[in-house]
Amino acid sequence: MTNGTASVHYLKRDDRSDLLLTTTISIMRNLGFAATTARRIAAESQSAVGNINRVFGSLQALKQQAFIAITHQVASDCCQRVSTLPPCDALLSLLGDPTEEAQDIQVHLWREVAVLAEQDDALQPVYREALDVWHRVLCEVIERGEAQGSLRSADSPSQTAWRLMASALGMDTLVRFSSLHSAAEQARAAMARLIALELFATAAA
Numbered sequence: 001m002t003n004g005t006a007s008v009h010y011l012k013r014d015d016r017s018d019l020l021l022t023t024t025i026s027i028m029r030n031l032g033f034a035a036t037t038a039r040r041i042a043a044e045s046q047s048a049v050g051n052i053n054r055v056f057g058s059l060q061a062l063k064q065q066a067f068i069a070i071t072h073q074v075a076s077d078c079c080q081r082v083s084t085l086p087p088c089d090a091l092l093s094l095l096g097d098p099t100e101e102a103q104d105i106q107v108h109l110w111r112e113v114a115v116l117a118e119q120d121d122a123l124q125p126v127y128r129e130a131l132d133v134w135h136r137v138l139c140e141v142i143e144r145g146e147a148q149g150s151l152r153s154a155d156s157p158s159q160t161a162w163r164l165m166a167s168a169l170g171m172d173t174l175v176r177f178s179s180l181h182s183a184a185e186q187a188r189a190a191m192a193r194l195i196a197l198e199l200f201a202t203a204a205a
Contacts, residue, residue: 024066033112064126071130074106087145095168151199
């Protein structure tokens with residue numbers, strides 16, 4: 001048989017793995033972590049539900065791999081997008097500029113996984129890896145700015161990046177619950193000011 005559900009049964013293990021992972025990434029990007037169910041993956045990949053366990057061991061293992069793959073892809077895309085920006089603008093974008101609509105899907109996914117990781121110990125290493133990826137990208141931009149002479153810090157790039165991340169996560173909470181009037185624009189201005197204070201630089205307007 002060459003089409004339909006049975007066709008996936010005859011794919012090599014690596015091909016099945018790639019197909020299931022690619023399908024899971026697509027669903028997760030569009031619908032979120034919890035909505036990425038075994039039935040939905042099987043339907044969209046034209047595979048049997050049992051293939052998920054046979055190839056990945058469990059649905060959870062497949063979803064964790066998909067989330068990490070999305071995290072690394074987003075980081076790569078962000079690095080490319082900000083590579084020509086001044087360091088302050090790059091940092092603002094990487095910290096989740098609330099006025100950038102293009103980031104909404106990924107931000108919603110990370111929020112969801114952060115909440116789920118508090119309830120599921122198995123997800124905590126996955127979320128920590130996502131934070132580490134974010135941290136490394138920020139460090140690279142800070143180091144680039146210091147090398148260019150446009151940024152200057154009294155602390156290490158690593159510690160500065162962690163503080164900026166903590167501020168960005170807190171600001172995200174205020175924006176979501178509308179504690180700030182004109183939340184997105186005010187949050188952007190606040191983050192720009194924090195970047196300037198941390199790195200003795202002229203922040204993005």
